[in-house]
Amino acid sequence: MTNPEFDLRQALPERPELLDVEQLEAQTRALRAVDYRSGGGMCRDAVLVRIHRGHELLAAAVAEPVRTRLCSAVADLHNLAAWTSFDSGHVGAAHHHLDLALALAEYGGNDELAANIRYRRGRIYLHHGAPDEALAQFQHGRLAARRCGSDLAASILSANQAWAYAKKGNEQLALDLLGRATEEFEAAAPADPPDWARFFTETDVSAMVGTVHTELALHRRPRRAQVAIAALTDAVARYGPEMARSRSFCQAMLAADHLLEGNLEQGARIGTEAVDAAETLKSVRTKDRLRPLGLEAEKRRDHPAVRALSEHITAFVVSSTHV
DSSP: OOOGGGOTTSOOOSSOOHHHHHHHHHHHHHHHHHHHHHOGGGTHHHHHHHHHHHHHHHHSOOOTTHHHHHHHHHHHHHHHHHHHHHHTTOHHHHHHHHHHHHHHHHHTTOHHHHHHHHHHHHHHHHHTTOHHHHHHHHHHHHHHHHHHTOHHHHHHHHHHHHHHHHHTTOHHHHHHHHHHHHHHHHHSOOSOOOGGGTTOSHHHHHHHHHHHHHHHHHTTOTTHHHHHHHHHHHHHHHOOGGGHHHHHHHHHHHHHHHHHTTOHHHHHHHHHHHHHHHTTSOOTHHHHHHHHHHHHHHTTTTSHHHHHHHHHHHHHHHOSOOO
16 A cells, blocks of 8 residues: 555645645655665655655645745755755755755745754765865854754754864864853753754764764874763664664764774774674765774774774775665
8 A cells, every 4th residue: 555645646736735734744754764764875866756746836826824834844855855965975966955945944934944954064064074164054054043042953053063173173162162062952942853953862962072072083182082982882872773874973983982092802893883884874975984984993904803994994985886
């Protein structure tokens, strides 16, 4: 039997109602869950198909306030399309979808979604080695978060600002922003968050603490590895299979921190788990996120287990059949 949530053969209503918007939102939630669990390559095409449906609904005669909510729903579909495109290695397409997402979110007056879109654009820049461009996007996102009064959106942006400054080697600013992110997260209302921000839980806060301290440790501040290990161990233990990609990223950083601390057997074991997990994901980002671990492993090739890890990472990164 066809699942009605995913039946795209349904006739387009002459006058879309709230139920049509709710169905589109449900589809986005389901596809975002696939992205977290299996990687953007597993669901990008399905997201693009549903965007077409969303724009068909927008083109119909839609009454207010249904149109406002529909604008946000389609904006978030473009937001998800951008993220899955980024995760699949289609960076140009990702920026295109973010442009459309931001225009729709702003048209619908949804500052909280606009803040999230800015965060995701910043993450793309950060991933591709452009921390200053990322910081500019995060600052625009903070302005949107301030307009709507969302402490959760502000916390996400502060944590990522901290990461950007850590990449630039600015330890003090990174730690200050990390502290601010924690305070904002604790101040966030306990109400059910919007779907695009639901990933940012206590577990993800621990992951970001570990990420920032790992970045600092790799920038010639090895003492930060101890803090990173504690935070990432906590995150890895709490991430379930529904967040397999995030767990794999954390395992890769945790393994690098153990190597920095001289825990070579433990680092090799966790690193191998990270690569094994990455092999199950349809995400090109996993290769990039394993490279710092690969560099640290390469420095310690005299150790048999670490040498095996280094070879495992190299074989995975150079493979052309992953996504």
